[in-house]
Amino acid sequence: MKNRCLLVFMLLTLPALPQAxxxxxxxxxxxxxxxxxxxFLLAAxxxxxxxxxxxxxxxxxxxxxxxxxxxxSVRLRLPEANLASPTLDCDLEVQFAGNTxxxxxxxxxxxxxxxxxxxxxxxxxxxxxxxxxPPSFFTVPIKNEIPVRVDAIWHPL
Amino acid sequence: xxxxxxxxIMRPASGVAALLFVLAHTVxxxxxxxxxxxxxxxxxxxxxFADGQQSPTQATPPAxxxxxxxxxxxxxxxxxxxxxxxxxxxxxxNAQAQALLDKRTHMLKVHQxxxxxxxxxxxxxxxxxxxxxxxxxxxPSAGADFHAALGSVSVGMYAATAYYAIRAPRIPxxxxxxxxxxxxxxxWIHGPGFILTPIxxxxxxxxxxxxxxxxxxxxxxxxxxxxxxAAYGASIVAVSWPIHVKxxxxx
Numbered sequence: 001m002k003n004r005c006l007l008v009f010m011l012l013t014l015p016a017l018p019q020a021x022x023x024x025x026x027x028x029x030x031x032x033x034x035x036x037x038x039x040f041l042l043a044a045x046x047x048x049x050x051x052x053x054x055x056x057x058x059x060x061x062x063x064x065x066x067x068x069x070x071x072x073s074v075r076l077r078l079p080e081a082n083l084a085s086p087t088l089d090c091d092l093e094v095q096f097a098g099n100t101x102x103x104x105x106x107x108x109x110x111x112x113x114x115x116x117x118x119x120x121x122x123x124x125x126x127x128x129x130x131x132x133x134p135p136s137f138f139t140v141p142i143k144n145e146i147p148v149r150v151d152a153i154w155h156p157l
Numbered sequence: 158x159x160x161x162x163x164x165x166i167m168r169p170a171s172g173v174a175a176l177l178f179v180l181a182h183t184v185x186x187x188x189x190x191x192x193x194x195x196x197x198x199x200x201x202x203x204x205x206f207a208d209g210q211q212s213p214t215q216a217t218p219p220a221x222x223x224x225x226x227x228x229x230x231x232x233x234x235x236x237x238x239x240x241x242x243x244x245x246x247x248x249x250x251n252a253q254a255q256a257l258l259d260k261r262t263h264m265l266k267v268h269q270x271x272x273x274x275x276x277x278x279x280x281x282x283x284x285x286x287x288x289x290x291x292x293x294x295x296x297p298s299a300g301a302d303f304h305a306a307l308g309s310v311s312v313g314m315y316a317a318t319a320y321y322a323i324r325a326p327r328i329p330x331x332x333x334x335x336x337x338x339x340x341x342x343x344x345w346i347h348g349p350g351f352i353l354t355p356i357x358x359x360x361x362x363x364x365x366x367x368x369x370x371x372x373x374x375x376x377x378x379x380x381x382x383x384x385x386x387a388a389y390g391a392s393i394v395a396v397s398w399p400i401h402v403k404x405x406x407x408x
Contacts, residue, residue, distance in 0.1 A: 028241040028242065028243065029236075029241065030236040030240050030241055031236070032234070032235065032236050034234075039235035039236060040236070041235065041236040041237070041238070041240070041241065043238055043241055043243065045247060051335075052334055052335050053334060053335030053336055053337065054331055054332060054333050054334040054335060054337060055333075055335065055336070055337035055340075055396065056335070058258065058261065058262075058328055058331065059262055059265075061258060062255075062258035062259060062261070062262040063262075065255055066255075066258075067250065067251050067252075067254035067255040067257075067258055068250040068251065068252055068254075068255040069250050070247060070248070070249075070250055070251075071238065071243070071247070071248055073238065075235070
């Protein structure tokens with residue numbers, strides 16, 4: 001994996017909050033490989049998640065304390081030898097809403113076509129992982145689960 | 158008798174006065190825009206991956222200025238947010254902007270609850286209207302008084318509901334998208350409707366109490382009221398509709 005440099009288009013989808021899928025096209029990230037290990041950092045501004053309804057997005061921003069903690073970031077480390085594997089077993093460290101949650105053995109699938117890597121997977125996150133009070137509508141709270149779907153296409157530079 | 162008529166007119170008039178008080182603040186408050194801005198989202202949507210040994214032909218990231226709090230990581234070190242090209246403004250939180258969002262959400266929650274609660278006297282007023290008009294031998298009637306009292310409560314609650322929506326802080330740089338546009342557009346129907354309906358109702362009540370059949374512009378009271386109620390209901394449905402249910406979009 002010498003001299004590898006890839007560009008990635010990444011699509012993050014954050015459902016729920018409240019009961020609507022929100023898609024982010026503004027994610028940025030970088031991976032650095034050294035001594036057989038690759039460290040990755042992915043980040044996206046919380047306000048860039050878009051459901052198509054500006055009113056609900058502002059409520060999402062408030063609930064997730066998106067103005068106080070404007071970035072959601074994901075860190076992971078992979079063995080360099082596994083980068084072309086069809087399945088990636090990742091240990092993730094996610095920072096969101098001022099809190100950090102760890103997810104072990106999150107599976108991602110990868111399709112490699114030439115130099116293009118298409119990676120998909122879901123981070124099984126919940127509101128309680130980040131100490132977010134679930135918004136409620138007349139005392140009925142929304143679902144606790146906020147799985148983050150990741151859809152990334154990697155292109156070499 | 159004279160005093161009784163005055164009181165009847167005063168009842169809906171008090172609701173209208175409350176509504177006008179709120180609307181009088183609309184012009185001034187609609188211009189109220191909070192000075193706190195949320196951090197900007199970065200425009201690129203590209204992620205970079207590189208190993209520790211950089212290729213001579215590889216584009217190197219731009220040097221970070223000395224003013225940046227996060228400098229690019231050294232070779233082999235885990236990447237930092239500064240490496241991603243995020244500016245300090247994008248990374249740093251803004252407690253004042255968060256407080257503004259908190260205030261906005263709080264006020265709109267009150268607006269939502271009051272708005273839903275307003276449907277109760279509003280619907281009851283509509284049902285009570287069955288006993289309000291006279292067919293013959295017009296004069297003071299308990300049915301008309303009850304209908305007028307319920308209408309006054311509805312208008313008062315509507316005014317309080319509007320107050321919380323108008324006073325909720327605006328978030329600058331937010332482009333309105335989705336159902337909120339319908340919700341706000343319908344104000345142009347039910348807003349004037351909530352002013353006209355009690356005025357026409359007071360006129361109708363006055364005519365009826367004087368032994369006359371309702372005539373002239375006051376005869377439009379029920380039509381205006383029903384239109385107002387329909388627009389108000391549609392406004393609630395617009396922002397309560399499950400966002401993922403789009404029956405107008407075919408697979």
